[in-house]
Amino acid sequence: MDARIKIRNTKSILFKSLIIFLAFIITLPLIIVLLYIIKMGVVQVNWGFLVHAPTPEGVAGGGIANALIGSLIMVGMSAIVAIPVGLSAGIYLSENPGTRLAYYSGLCVDILQGVPSIVVGIVIYFWIVKPFGFSAISGSIALAIMMLPIVVRSTEQTLLLLPASLKEAALSLGVPYHRVMLKVIVPCGFAGILSGIILSIARIIGETAPLLFTALGNVYISTKVTGPMDSLPHLIYIDAKSSYQDQIDQAWGASFILLMFVLILNITTKLITRKWNIQL
Amino acid sequence: MEHTVVSATKFNAWFGDNHVVKDVSISIERNQCVAVMGPSGCGKTTFLRCINRMHELIPGATAKGSLKLYADEVYSMNPIYVRYKIGMVFQRPNPFPNLSIYDNVIAGYKLNGLSMPKAELDRIVEKSLTSAALWNEVKDSLHKKGTFLSGGQQQRLCIARAIAMEPEVILFDEPTSALDPISTASVEQLFHELKENYTLIIVTHNMQQAARVSDKTAFFYVGELVEFDDTKQMFTAPKDTRTQNYITGRFS
Amino acid sequence: MSEKNKRLDLSYSQMKWETVFRRILIVMSSIMVLLVIGTLITLIVKSWPTIKSLGIGYLWGKVWDPVSDVYGARPFLMGTLLTSFTALIISIPFSYSVAIYLGEYNTKGWLSNLLKNTVELIAAVPSIIYGFWALFVLVPQVRKLETLLHMPAVGVGAFAASLVLAVMIIPYAASLGTSLIRMVPSPLKEGAYALGATRFEVIRSVILPFTRSGLFAGILLSLGRALGETMAVTILIGNTSAIGNTFKDVFFGPGNTMASVIANEFSEADHDLYYSALIELGLVLFFVTVIINLIGKRIITKYTNK
Numbered sequence: 001m002d003a004r005i006k007i008r009n010t011k012s013i014l015f016k017s018l019i020i021f022l023a024f025i026i027t028l029p030l031i032i033v034l035l036y037i038i039k040m041g042v043v044q045v046n047w048g049f050l051v052h053a054p055t056p057e058g059v060a061g062g063g064i065a066n067a068l069i070g071s072l073i074m075v076g077m078s079a080i081v082a083i084p085v086g087l088s089a090g091i092y093l094s095e096n097p098g099t100r101l102a103y104y105s106g107l108c109v110d111i112l113q114g115v116p117s118i119v120v121g122i123v124i125y126f127w128i129v130k131p132f133g134f135s136a137i138s139g140s141i142a143l144a145i146m147m148l149p150i151v152v153r154s155t156e157q158t159l160l161l162l163p164a165s166l167k168e169a170a171l172s173l174g175v176p177y178h179r180v181m182l183k184v185i186v187p188c189g190f191a192g193i194l195s196g197i198i199l200s201i202a203r204i205i206g207e208t209a210p211l212l213f214t215a216l217g218n219v220y221i222s223t224k225v226t227g228p229m230d231s232l233p234h235l236i237y238i239d240a241k242s243s244y245q246d247q248i249d250q251a252w253g254a255s256f257i258l259l260m261f262v263l264i265l266n267i268t269t270k271l272i273t274r275k276w277n278i279q280l
Numbered sequence: 281m282e283h284t285v286v287s288a289t290k291f292n293a294w295f296g297d298n299h300v301v302k303d304v305s306i307s308i309e310r311n312q313c314v315a316v317m318g319p320s321g322c323g324k325t326t327f328l329r330c331i332n333r334m335h336e337l338i339p340g341a342t343a344k345g346s347l348k349l350y351a352d353e354v355y356s357m358n359p360i361y362v363r364y365k366i367g368m369v370f371q372r373p374n375p376f377p378n379l380s381i382y383d384n385v386i387a388g389y390k391l392n393g394l395s396m397p398k399a400e401l402d403r404i405v406e407k408s409l410t411s412a413a414l415w416n417e418v419k420d421s422l423h424k425k426g427t428f429l430s431g432g433q434q435q436r437l438c439i440a441r442a443i444a445m446e447p448e449v450i451l452f453d454e455p456t457s458a459l460d461p462i463s464t465a466s467v468e469q470l471f472h473e474l475k476e477n478y479t480l481i482i483v484t485h486n487m488q489q490a491a492r493v494s495d496k497t498a499f500f501y502v503g504e505l506v507e508f509d510d511t512k513q514m515f516t517a518p519k520d521t522r523t524q525n526y527i528t529g530r531f532s
Numbered sequence: 533m534s535e536k537n538k539r540l541d542l543s544y545s546q547m548k549w550e551t552v553f554r555r556i557l558i559v560m561s562s563i564m565v566l567l568v569i570g571t572l573i574t575l576i577v578k579s580w581p582t583i584k585s586l587g588i589g590y591l592w593g594k595v596w597d598p599v600s601d602v603y604g605a606r607p608f609l610m611g612t613l614l615t616s617f618t619a620l621i622i623s624i625p626f627s628y629s630v631a632i633y634l635g636e637y638n639t640k641g642w643l644s645n646l647l648k649n650t651v652e653l654i655a656a657v658p659s660i661i662y663g664f665w666a667l668f669v670l671v672p673q674v675r676k677l678e679t680l681l682h683m684p685a686v687g688v689g690a691f692a693a694s695l696v697l698a699v700m701i702i703p704y705a706a707s708l709g710t711s712l713i714r715m716v717p718s719p720l721k722e723g724a725y726a727l728g729a730t731r732f733e734v735i736r737s738v739i740l741p742f743t744r745s746g747l748f749a750g751i752l753l754s755l756g757r758a759l760g761e762t763m764a765v766t767i768l769i770g771n772t773s774a775i776g777n778t779f780k781d782v783f784f785g786p787g788n789t790m791a792s793v794i795a796n797e798f799s800e801a802d803h804d805l806y807y808s809a810l811i812e813l814g815l816v817l818f819f820v821t822v823i824i825n826l827i828g829k830r831i832i833t834k835y836t837n838k
Binding site: 163170172176184 | 332337360362363364367368370375377387391392393438441442
């Protein structure tokens with residue numbers, strides 16, 4: 001009896017060790033990747049790197065300003081489009097859960113979340129690039145489509161968690177529905193909604209595929225949104241395939257910058273949820 | 281000024297097909313404090329919520345019949361205006377967590393975009409908080425958020441918020457059931473004072489409370505208004521056996 | 533009295549805005565539906581030429597030669613399935629371990645939060661960065677391995693792509709699995725403990741069976757993510773649209789996936805049939821990833837409502 005129990009206990013301990021080992025070992029690839037990028041990339045970054053456009057292949061100097069500015073502009077435009085649309089849809093879904101539109105809309109949000117980013121790029125190519133040409137606007141719209149599911153779902157879930165008494169109190173004071181939503185409910189859910197928005201931005205800032213055939217890329221610093229524009233991930237992609245060392249170095253630097261953006265955005269989200277969620 | 285503030289004539293309400301309020305006719309006079317009681321599911325809360333047209337906000341909820349505020353049909357008026365004139369205090373205190381105490385009191389104005397000079401708003405805040413017996417406790421922390429207030433204080437804040445709109449009638453939906461006895465006592469004390477300026481209709485599960493604070497009591501049973509009489513009369517010599525059974529505790 | 537009139541006027545104008553607001557909400561929600569329908573229609577219409585002329589045989593065709601207008605998607609189907617399923621198989625032990633650790637062994641505390649945040653960080657890193665890093669760090673190592681195995685030392689191919697993909701998809705099954713395992717009701721576990729079960733036995737005979745379909749849904753979500761992943765795979769897969777002869781060639785040699793061939797050749801496509809062939813791949817990708825994701829989500833909602 002005793003021996004059998006001993007064996008079972010040993011098995012249990014071995015299992016636990018195995019689980020802990022496997023669980024923690026996956027942090028290794030991440031740490032390796034992060035450290036490598038930081039090591040290779042941080043040496044590339046100086047003021048010139050950030051404000052100059054890339055120089056022709058083989059010529060030293062140059063920077064990633066075209067991609068940096070491009071990313072900021074396109075992400076900004078995506079957010080301007082995706083936030084109102086996503087917020088509104090999220091409000092609708094949380095307020096009208098039983099309706100047919102809520103069902104199909106929610107279904108389509110789930111579908112959009114699963115669509116591969118390259119497919120989004122193709123579709124926008126036909127909708128906007130074919131008639132109007134390659135442009136930062138088309139890239140932004142592709143990115144906005146990728147932002148939408150995250151914004152909609154996080155808005156919906158945040159609002160569903162708010163107590164119903166909040167809405168009732170406002171309505172009983174004679175406040176009309178739109179003001180109740182916009183001046184009471186949404187502000188009370190601000191933390192959750194904001195973190196959803198920041199997460200979606202962190203997601204699209206690193207997206208390349210939707211931009212391949214929409215915003216294309218541009219070796220010059222451009223702010224013209226109706227023309228092609230480069231972006232950080234796209235620059236990394238093109239440089240990675242290059243045979244020139246300084247372009248590869250440039251890619252390391254750009255990767256470092258992109259990584260920093262993503263890390264800062266994610267950490268900000270965590271801080272927001274921790275700080276503001278306690279209040280409600 | 282007329283004497284009858286709220287009057288219902290053969291008023292009915294449904295949740296979908298569920299007939300919850302049946303042919304209720306009642307007449308409530310100015311500056312009265314009316315308690316509405318009855319067992320769970322008797323329609324008293326539903327009827328209350330019809331008066332300020334909160335009932336219709338639930339999908340599938342309908343109502344029919346005459347329900348008047350003074351001489352005007354409530355259901356023909358703009359619902360927003362109805363809610364300006366008829367305020368409501370809920371079972372769980374629900375001050376707005378993202379607004380300060382000051383902003384909570386004038387929330388009815390602020391959220392509606394009714395702009396008023398600051399002096400006027402200050403006056404309203406002080407008057408409402410005083411009427412709600414809360415002024416002295418919060419006058420030095422008006423611009424803090426109300427989360428540090430106790431349950432009873434929060435409920436009085438909600439009362440102040442309702443009073444700030446200068447309504448004719450204030451509806452109370454089991455206002456002290458979520459409060460401890462001391463807070464309950466402070467709120468009940470308020471009813472006596474509020475009666476002088478407003479008409480109060482209080483739905484309550486607590487018979488002793490009805491006996492303590494109200495002038496008249498309405499007894500609802502399975503959707504019907506069974507009896508409506510002076511409180512003293514109702515509790516000592518009720519006319520209907522159903523009322524009698526409820527009061528003596530045969531069912532609750 | 534003018535106060536009353538002021539309020540009366542205001543309340544009437546508010547009603548108009550209320551209707552406008554409600555309409556806007558409805559329109560915005562409808563946009564989601566329109567986007568999906570529009571996507572589907574665009575994909576079908578633009579791939580119609582090859583659907584019509586090549587039919588189902590297209591998906592099975594072995595040869596991809598745009599110059600001679602010969603199109604066959606088998607190399608890409610194989611590439612996609614090979615990389616995705618290999619990545620999935622590699623990632624499962626790790627995802628499950630994270631889920632079991634965070635869901636059962638250590639649900640609270642600083643170490644638990646550290647692991648949870650780290651795993652979420654894995655998902656946050658853009659795929660292009662994984663691909664770029666792997667190209668310069670992993671691929672040379674794979675080349676060394678291939679030399680050892682007496683194979684052409686290309687480095688790029690399904691093997692390298694699968695490794696990177698495996699790491700990238702771990703967070704999806706892991707976070708879902710964690711939530712599910714945490715939801716296992718305590719009475720169930722306590723019953724087993726009371727009978728003298730060890731921790732391992734409780735996990736094996738109570739927790740895992742209870743969460744079985746949910747964990748499966750997690751696998752589906754990871755799979756959906758793997759199938760749709762473009763950039764990391766594109767950089768690492770080697771961009772060769774032919775099928776190797778032996779399994780070793782296919783696995784370790786350069787290849788292509790549906791997503792990577794679109795990424796690489798879409799901008800070079802110059803005539804309708806070429807475009808259409810590529811877009812049909814997009815259509816297939818669309819259907820497959822959407823269906824897998826919806827099934828996964830359906831299982832989860834059934835689970836959380838149980």
